[in-house]
Amino acid sequence: MRIEKITENKKQFLDLLLLADEQENMIDKYLSSGDLFALFDGDLKSVCVVVAINSETCELKNIATYEKYQNKGYGRELINYISNFYKSHFKTMLVGTGETPSILSFYKSCGFEMSHRVKNFFTDNYDHPMYEGDIQLVDMIYLKKDLSK
Numbered sequence: 001m002r003i004e005k006i007t008e009n010k011k012q013f014l015d016l017l018l019l020a021d022e023q024e025n026m027i028d029k030y031l032s033s034g035d036l037f038a039l040f041d042g043d044l045k046s047v048c049v050v051v052a053i054n055s056e057t058c059e060l061k062n063i064a065t066y067e068k069y070q071n072k073g074y075g076r077e078l079i080n081y082i083s084n085f086y087k088s089h090f091k092t093m094l095v096g097t098g099e100t101p102s103i104l105s106f107y108k109s110c111g112f113e114m115s116h117r118v119k120n121f122f123t124d125n126y127d128h129p130m131y132e133g134d135i136q137l138v139d140m141i142y143l144k145k146d147l148s149k
């Protein structure tokens, strides 16, 4: 297994990035300025994008594993890798997500805890109603991870 920081042609990973964020113009807002990491185990399995928010905080903007490779530990590997990668630069990593219990428990199992909520983020910023299964996404839930731990 290897994890690479990708600096060129980041859009080649758009199919995976769209699994986590289904509107391309929202991805464009963070992809060019963000750091993109790709996990390969043989072939490509997962990607994630991280941006700096300020001198103390970075934010995980997107993480996705191809559907057939989910629940095999690749997402957790990627989060462990970026937590180590950024711990000398930032105190805290944030991640924002819809109010989906399975995704919230994924992040909690990777060391994140609840931080705050941005009301109506999905209804205000996306051009169509967003669903995760049967659940309509309305508020953005932010979780945070202390990178010194």
Ligand SMILES: CC(C)(COP(=O)(O)OP(=O)(O)OC[C@H]1O[C@@H](n2cnc3c(N)ncnc32)[C@H](O)[C@@H]1OP(=O)(O)O)[C@@H](O)C(=O)NCCC(=O)NCCS
Residues within 6 Å of the ligand: 019, 020, 021, 046, 062, 063, 064, 065, 066, 069, 070, 071, 072, 073, 074, 075, 076, 077, 096, 097, 098, 102, 103, 105, 106, 109
């Ligand atoms: C969320 C996602 C990136 C997790 O990646 P992954 O490679 O499947 O994650 P892992 O296999 O490392 O899972 C780590 C842990 O979380 C659990 N987990 C992962 N996804 C889960 C889900 N959808 N429901 C319940 N538990 C889940 C795993 O069971 C595992 O727990 P364990 O180690 O105790 O067994 C992946 O499910 C995905 O790409 N989803 C679609 C895109 C998406 O929604 N991204 C997040 C946007 S906010």
